[in-house]
Amino acid sequence: MTVDAVSEFEAERGRLMAVAYRMLGSRSEAEDAVQETWLRYATALRDPAARAEVRHLGGWLTTTCARICLDLLRSARVRRETYPGQWLPEPLVTPLGAAPEPDGFAPDPAERAVRRDQLGTALLVVLERLTPEQRVAFVLHDVFAVPFGQIAEALGTSPEAARQLASRARRAVNAPDAPRHTADPAEQRRVVSAFVAATESGDLAGLMQVLAPDVVLIGDGGGHAPAARNPIAGADKVARFTLGLFSQAGRFGHRVRARPVLVDGALGLQIETSRPDGRMQRLVTAFAVDGGRITGIFNQLNPDKLTRVAEIGAGDDWPQRW
CATH class of the missing domain: 1.20.140 (Butyryl-CoA Dehydrogenase, subunit A; domain 3)
Structure with missing residues (x-):
């Protein structure tokens, strides 16, 4: 050789x-x-x-x-x-502001390639239909x-x-029921920021305004973490489910840490909270954004698919300030 x-x-x-x-x-x-x-x-x-x-x-x-x-x-x-419940891809998570290489991308070859084409998690989810x-x-x-x-x-x-x-x-x-992701980085930031603000304040009406009528939420717990076994569809159901998750964390007095990250090249969130048994629950959320609204929310909770995701720093508390 x-x-x-x-x-x-x-x-x-x-x-x-x-x-x-x-x-x-x-x-x-x-x-x-x-x-x-x-x-x-x-x-x-x-x-x-x-x-x-x-x-x-x-x-x-x-x-x-x-x-x-x-x-x-x-x-x-x-x-x-x-597979137990819904299957989502293993996310490639890159911190915002990570030092780029001279070509302008993240240092890891896989992350660099993914960020180059900016296709996001939504496409990977749809590809599972094929x-x-x-x-x-x-x-x-x-x-x-x-x-x-x-x-x-x-x-x-x-x-x-x-x-x-x-x-x-x-x-x-390109089927009508496929989550659409066409937003540029500026639109992603605006929409995800509005999502965070509405979730933090428990504003159901505000959250529904940022969700597309046909939005779908998919969670992958892999049998290791609690997640809906079937996709949740529709702005009202997705909004109530999302607010329920965070109100539950508040009732138990759990500390929630969060930070914005790139998930498969698109803006997403990394969230960590303590579970009732004292263990940490890690969550990576990817979004599909189109026309100023979220068309897809993809929650990866399976710890087997998050082993490469770095822990959030001690100073990052929910909500993440933008």
Whole structure:
């Protein structure tokens, strides 16, 4: 294995992480997929016949990584059918104001790639509706502009079939009931600030004004933390559920800490509070914002998916001042 080969792969790692994370919705699984891609590349380099097939390194690595992700997605569908309650992706959380690298993004390759495309948690949630083949075709073509010929190679099908898979996926992603996320950072800040203010004051009417009529709230406790087993839909139900959570914390005298963070590249909240048994409950909330209102709230409470999230500092108390 030459130094040049390692350097060439490392130059592609950030893109591969972005591809794998969008396909899998799990940072740990994405890392595993990229590592397996590296192992297959290293194996190919030791075989002259296999090495000859690597004509364009970026394309070869992307195709190989996509095949690995496709296998993982197929097995993941079986696991998620038995998952306790609702499933949400493992969030990539970046503190606001984190020191950027010279290219302007966070230092971690996965976080850097996610912040670059600014797609947010909402898309990852909608992608769960797709078949593994549709998800691979959509992510490769619509997010990363991979040609259909290369996608067909990854899927083991024809370019026309790959095109049809991406088209079906696109219709699902743009379905009327899919949470919409189109807001720029300034609008996200204004809307989430209003959400925090209304929640803090217990203002039901004010909270409903910031929620879209068809807003949906999804919570993932993974069987480890309390969360609604089914999505909660509609501004009135979501508002009352949200206020109920925070009023419950107040009744028990729990100290709540919170800070705004980037969740999958979009503005969200990290919240920590003490549970009745004395243990800390950590929550990462992602938002979908469209037309000045919140269309989706995604509460990640599963501690297994929050192990990489740094604790909130002692000086950050609810509500977080903006």
